[in-house]
Amino acid sequence: MSSLLILFLLIPLAGIALASRLRRGKHFFLLSLAMVLLDDLCLLVGVLKLPTSLPMKTADGWLYLDALSGWHLLVMLLVYTAGSVFALDYFHNDLAGGRLNRATARRYNQLWLGSLWTMTLTLLANNIGLMWVGMEATTLVTAFLISIYATPAAIEAMWKYLIICSVGIAFAFIGVLLVTASLQADASGVHQLFFTELIKATGYNHMLLKAAFLFSLVGFGTKAGLAPTHTWLPDAHSQAPGPVSAMFSGFMLNAALYCIMRHAALVNHALASDQFTSRLFVLFGLLSITIPAAFILYQRDLKRLLAYSSIEHLGIITLGLGLGPAGCFASLLHTLNHSMAKSLSFFAAGRLGQIHGTHKIQQIRGALHSTPLWGVALAGGLFALIGTAPFSIFISEYFMVKAAIGRGATVALIIFLLGISVIFVALLKQMIPMLWGEGNIERQESSSWSGIMVVVALLTLLLFFGIYLPLPMHNFLNRAAALAGGLQ
Amino acid sequence: MSSLFWLILLPFAGGFVALIDGRSRTRSALWALAGLTGALAVAARPVFIALASGRSSTATLPWAIIGEQVQLVLDPLSAFFLLPVVVLGLLFALYGSAYMRHYHAEYLHHGVHWFFYNLLATGMILVLLARNGLIFMISWEVMSLAPFFLVLFHDREKKSRHASWVYLVAGHLGGMVLLLFFLLLGSSGHGLDFSTFQPQLLTPGFRHLLFGLAFLGFGVKAGIFPVHVWLPEAHPAAPSHVSAYMSGVMIKMGIYGILRSIQLLGGPVLEWGILLVLAGVISGILAILFALAQHDLKRLLAYSSVENIGIILLGLGVGMIGISLQQPVVAIFGLAGGLLHILNHALFKGMLFLGAGVIQQQCATLELDKLGGLKKQLPTTAFCFLLGAAAICGLPPLNGFVSEFLIYCGAVHGQTIGIVSAAWPLLLSLAGMALIGGLATACFVKVGGIIFLGSPRSQHAVQASETTPAMYLPMLLLAAACLGLGLFAPFFIQLVHYPLSVLLPASTTMAPLADATTRLKDIMWITGVMLCLVLLLGLLRIILLRKRQVAIAPTWGCGYLHPHPRMQYTASSFARPVTLFFEAVLRPRVQRNVSEKLIPGTISYTSTTPDSVTRYGYTPLFVGVTRLLGILRWIQHGRVQLYILYIITTLFLLLMALAGGWI
C-alpha cells in the first residue's frame, strides 16, 4: 500500500513527459486535469485506509506520510483539482483568441504539474533537507507560472518573488544546518536526518535548536507570506493567472507553513514544551493579521485585495499554531476552509478580470447583474473569507476563539478579534459596489460547465463544512493536530 | 420527525424553491408564502400548548453538528417570541407578494428576495429553538445575514448599498461580541449546551462582564441607543414588508437574547435591572426626539422603533429590579408590560410600515412635506395608519396603552414600597415613560396629520389611489388586532403567564397577574363606556344637525383670500418647537436663504437631522482608524532590496531576542 507514495511522485512526472507528445492546446489542460484526478484517485484509495494505514513509509524511509502531511495532501489535491478544472474555463478564451499559443500552453501545464510534483515532494519528504529542496523547488517552478503572460508587471512580480523567496529559503537552509549542528555528538539513531529519527533523538543543544527554528521560521515564513516578510506576496498573486494565484494562496503558502509546523514539532518535542514556538507563532500570527488590514482598507486592485486577505488568513492559521492542541486543530481546519474560499475568490477574480479587462476594483461594478455566475462566486468566497456563518470559516474562527480562551491568551484574542473586525468592515465596503449596483458591462449569460461545476462544488463544500463536521474528519484532524503540536 | 424540524424545514424549503423558480414574480412569491403557511400550520400546536399549558416541546437532532448535540426546545418564552415570527411573517409576506409586483422581474431577482425573506424567518425560528451556544450563534449569524440581501433589493441606489453595509457591519460586530459571550460562559462549565452552563461558579465581577457583553451584542440587534445606528439606515432602504418584518419582529430577537442571557447567567441582579432602565430611558427619549426631527417617513418609523425598544427595556428593567428585590408585584407588572409591548409593537409598527409602503408606491415619495390630504385618496390606509399612530402613542382603548399601563403600575408600586435603591430607577422609568409618551404623541400627530390631513402638497399625492386587497387586508387585520388586544386585554394578558414563569424564580407567586387582570377588566369597562359615549354623542350630533344648514367653506385664513397648499403647516414647522428646545442633542443641519432686500425674493428654509451618534461618534472613529492604518502602507513601497532587508532585520531581531533570553 505504501508504494502509493511513490505513485504520487510518478504521476505528475508522467504528465510532464506526456505533455511533450500532445499537439492541441486544449489537450494540455485536459492532460493535467487527468493527472490530478489520478492523484485524487490514489488519495481516495489511501484515504479509505487512511486512519488505519497511517503513518506509511516507503523508499527505506525517505518518503513518509502521516496524519499531518496527509491532511495537507488532501488540501493540496483539492486546490489542484479545482484549479485544473477551472483552468479549462479560464484559458478557454485565450486559447481561442490565440493569446495563448501551443508552446505556452504546454509550458504552463508542465509547470503546473511540476509545481504539483515539488509540493508533493515537500509533503512526502521525511528528510529535513529533502523537504527544503522540495520547498525551494516550488519557488523556482512557480516563478515561471507567474510570468506565463510576459507582461512587464508580471516579470517584475516574478523577479521579486524569485529573489525574495530564494533568499528566504536560503535562510531556511541555515535552519536545517543548525538542526544538524545542534545534535550533540552522542545523538544516537540519527543517520539520515529523517524527521522520524530526529523526533526520537535526545540530547539536542537547545540554544542552537532554538536558533535553528528562528531561521526556518523566518525562511519558510517568507515563503508562507508571514508579515513582515510577506512583501512578495501581493505582487505575485496579483500578476499570476487565475488558477495560479488560487494555487499560490490556496496551497503553496500552506506548504511553507507545513514545513514550519514540522520544525516546530521537532523543537517542541526536544524542549518538552511548546512555549517557545507558541510565543513566536502568536507574535507572527498577530502581525500578519493586523498589517494586511491597512492594505485592504486602501486597496484598489481586486487580486491584491485577495492576496492581503491571504496574508491575514495565514496569520490566523499561524496564531492557531501558537494556541496549543486546540489551536492547532483550529488551524488545520482553517487551512482547508481558507484554501477552498480563497481558490473560489481567486477564480472569480480571475474571470471577472478577464471579462472587465482589469482587476481594478473601481472598474468592476455590479458583477451580480452583469456576470451572475462569477458574481455569486466572488460573493460566496468573500462572505466566507470575512467569516460570516453559515460558511465554514466561521466555524474555524469559532474554534480559534475557543482555543484562545481555553489557553487564556486574552491579549492575543482581543487583537485577533479587532484585526478581523477591521478587515471585515473594510472588505465588505470594498465588495459591495463590486457585486451590487449597476453593472458596467453588458450582461454575460454564457458560462462553461467547468466554471459552473467549480463554483457550485466549492460553495457546497464551504456551506457543508459550515454546518457539519464529519466525525472521522474530526478524529483525523485531532491526530494531525497532535502531530503538529509535537508533544505526545 | 418532530414538528419542530418541519418548523425549520418548511420555510427554508419554500424559500429555496422560490429561489430556483425565481424568474416568475408570482410563483416565487407563492412558494415563499406556501413555506411560511406551512410553518404557521406546524407551529400552531406546540406554540398553543406552550402558551396555554406551559409545557415545552423538545426535539433532538440524531447526529451532532460540529461536535455539539443539537437540541431544539420550544419553551413558553420561545413560543411567545415565535408567535409574531410566524404569524406576522406570513402577513407581511402576503403584503409583499402584492408590493413586489411593482418591480419588474430581473434574473432570479424576486426569487433571491423571497429566498432570503424565508431564510430570515428560518433563522429567527432557529434562534428561538436553539439550546446550544454554537447552534445559536450560527442561526443568529444566518438571521443577521439574510436581511443584508433584503435591504439590497434596490441595490442600484447608493443609499441602500450604504445602508446594507452599515447594517451588516453592526450585525456582525455584535455577533462577534456574542460569540465571545457564549464561549466565556461556556468556559465556566463544560460545553456550550445551555443546560451545562454553570453561572453560579462565576465571580460576580465576571458575571457583570458577561452580562455587559450580552447586553452589547444583543443590544446592537435590538437597536439600543447608541448602537442603534443601523436602523435608520436599513429600514428606509428595504422594501416595506421587509422593514416591517425587521422592525416589528427581528429586532425583538435582541430582546429575546437579553432575556435568555439573563436566564443563563442565573437570574438578574439589581445593577442589571438599573442598566436596562437607564438604557431604556435614554433610547426612548433620544430616539423619539430624532424621530420628531425626521422628514422621511420610514426613517422616522425606524427611530420610533428604537423608542419602543426603549419602552420594552424599561418594562423588563422594572421587572428585573422587582425580581432582584423579591417584589413579585413590581417584577410581574414590569415583565408582563415589557413582554406585551413586544407583541404590541410588532403589530402596530408592522402596520405603520405597511402603510408607509402603500404611500411610497402611490406617491413615489416618503417626504412628509410632499404629502398631505391622503385621507381622501387612501381611506383604508389612512384609517389603519391613524389607528396605528394612536396605538403607538399608547392611547386607550388600543393595545399600546395596555402594555405601558402595566409598566407604569409596576413602577408606581415600586414607589409605595420602602426600598429606596429600587425607587429611584423606577421613578426615572416613570418620568421617562411619561415624557416619551408625550413626545410620541407629538411625533405621530405630526405624521398622521401632515400625511393624511389638510390638502395635498404634491401632484402625486393628488393622484394617489387605494391598491389591491392583498395590500390593505393585512393592514386591516393588524388594525383589528390592535383594537382587539386593547379592548380585551384581560384575556390576552394570559399570553404572558407562562413566559413569565420561565423568567421568574420558581418560588414567585403569580397572584399579581390576577390583580393585573382585574385592573384591566376595569379599564375594559371604561373604554367600553367611552366607545358607547362616542356613538351616543355622534348620534346626538346627527340628530341636532338634521334639517339645519351645514355650510362648506374654505378654511378661514385670517382674511387671506388665496390659500395655497404650500401655506399649510409643514412637518418641520410642526416639530420646530421641540427641535428648537432640544437643539443641543439633535444638532439639525439648517440651510436658510432669507433675502434682506426691500422686496424679498424667494425665501427658503430646510433642516435635516442626521444621526448625532453617527456624526460625532462612529464616523470620526472609522476615519481615525483608517488614517492610523494608512500610515502602515509605506511598508509596501516596491523596492526589493529593502524587502530583503526586512527579512534580515526580522531574523536579526529574533536572534538578538534569543541571545538576550527574551524568548
Add this chain to the structure above:
Amino acid sequence: MLTLMSLLLFMLVLTNLTLLGSSRLAFCIRTVAVQGVVLGLVPLFGLQPFTLQHGLLSLCAIILKGGIFPWLLLRGLRVARVKREVEPFIGFNVSLSIGFFTLIGSVIFASRLPLTGNNNTLIIALAIFTMLTGLLLLVSRRKALSMVLGYLVLENGIYCLGTAVADHIPMVVEFGVLLDVWVAVFGMGIAMYQINREFDHTDVDRLTELRG
C-alpha cells in the same frame, strides 16, 4: 595540509572584500567564480576523511560555480548590454569598511558559538562573513545582475557553513541543494533577460510599479 587550508580561507576573505570593493560587473562575476572554486576545494582539504562522494560533490560544485555560472552570467551581461558598472547604493569604500568590520564581528561571534564537537570555528567565522557579504551585496546594489551575485555569495557562505557544521547531511540532499541553486541562478538569468527585454534596463530599484 593546514597551510593549504588557510590559504584557501585567505582567498575566501580576499574574494569577499574584492566583491565589496570592485565596480566592474564582469570582474565581480569572475571573482564569484573564483570563490566558488575555492569553496569547492575546502571540503577536500578540510575536515572529513576524503570519500568518493565528497570528491564527486566538490567536483560538481566546482564545475557549476566556477564554470557554468560565470558563463551564464557573462553571457547574460553581453546579451543585456547593460552598463558595466555596479552602481551601488552604498559607496565602495563604505562597503569595504563595513565588510572589514563584519569580518571581525563574525570571527568574534563564531568563537562564542556553542558549537560542540568540531574545532573549525575559523571556517564558520568565514562562512558567516561570506553570508553577510552576500546579504550586503543583495541590499546595496542596483543592478539585477549584482543581486544575483549577492545571492550566489550567500549560497557560497551557506555551503561553507554546511561543510563546517553539518556532518550528517546525506549526499542526495547535497546534490538536491546544488541542483536548486543551479535552477535558481538559471531562473534569475532568464528573469534578467526578460526584464531587460521589457524595460530595457536592469535597474532593480526602478522596478516599483507594484506597490501598496
Add this chain to the structure above:
Amino acid sequence: MSFIALILSLALAPLLLSIINRSKAVIAGRRGAPLLQPYFNLTRLLQKGVVYSDVSSGLVQLSPVVNLAVLCCCVVLVPLGPIPAILHFSGDFILLAYLMGMGRFITMLGALDTGSSFEGMGASREAFFAALAEPAFFLTMAGLARITGAQSLNDILQTINSEHWLHATPSLLLIAVAFFLVFLAENARIPIDDPTTHLELTMIHEVMILDHSGPDLAMIEYGVALKIWLLAAIFAALFVPPGTNVLWLPLFLLLMVAIGMLVAMVESSMARLRLIRVPQLLISAGVFAGLALFLEFVQ
C-alpha cells in the same frame, strides 16, 4: 351616591369656568357676565348649524365627539371630595392621564384636518407643552402615592390627611405647587395660554378650534369646562380632610370656588409668558415634584 356626584360634576362643571371669569371681571373692576353665561353659550351653540372647511375630511367632526366622550369617562375616575369615584383601581390615574392624552390627540388631529397653518401651529405647541406636562403630572402622582401608600386616585385623595400634612409638609407643598402648574397648563390658562382671545398667533388651545362651530364648538367648550372641573377637584381634594363623610361636601365645593378665584387672581395678576419660557415653567413643575419625592426618599 357616587352617581349623584357624577351628575353633580357634569352639571356644575361650566359653573366653575364662569366663577373664574366672573371673579376676573370683579378683580378688573367690571361687573362681568352672569354666572350662568356658559350654559347660555352652550345652549345657543347647540341650536346653531355648522360650517366645515372644504379640505376637512371628517376628523373635524369626529374630534369634538371623541374628546367629550373621553372627558366624560374621566369624570368616572375622579372622586368628588368625600364622595368616592364610581370606578377606582390601582393606577387609575394613569388611565386618566392617557384618556386626556387621547382627547388631546384627537383634538390636534381635528385641528390639522382643516389644513390651516393657524390650527397647525396651535397643535404643534399643544403637543410640545403637553409632552412636558406629562412627566410633571406623573411625578406628582407618584409623590402622592409614595406619601399615602395608596395607588389609586380615589384612595390617594381620600387617605391624604393632616398626618401627612404634618409629617411631609414640604414635599406636599411642593407637590401642590407642581400640580397647580400642571393644572394651569392642562387647562390652557394664563400664564401658559390665554383662553380669552382667539386671533393672536400666540394662542395654543383656542387657535386649534378656530374652524369648529355650532354643536361641535359646544362639545368642545363643555369639554374644556369638564377638564378644568376634574383637575380642580383633584387639586381641592388634597386639602379636604379624609374619609367619605358626605358632610364635608359643602366645604369641598367651597374649596373648588376658592380654586377658581385663585386661578382668576393668577390670571389677572400676571401676563402670558413668552412661549420660550413656557417649557421652563413646566419643567420646574416636574422638578418640584421630583424634589418632593427626593425629600420623601431621604426620610
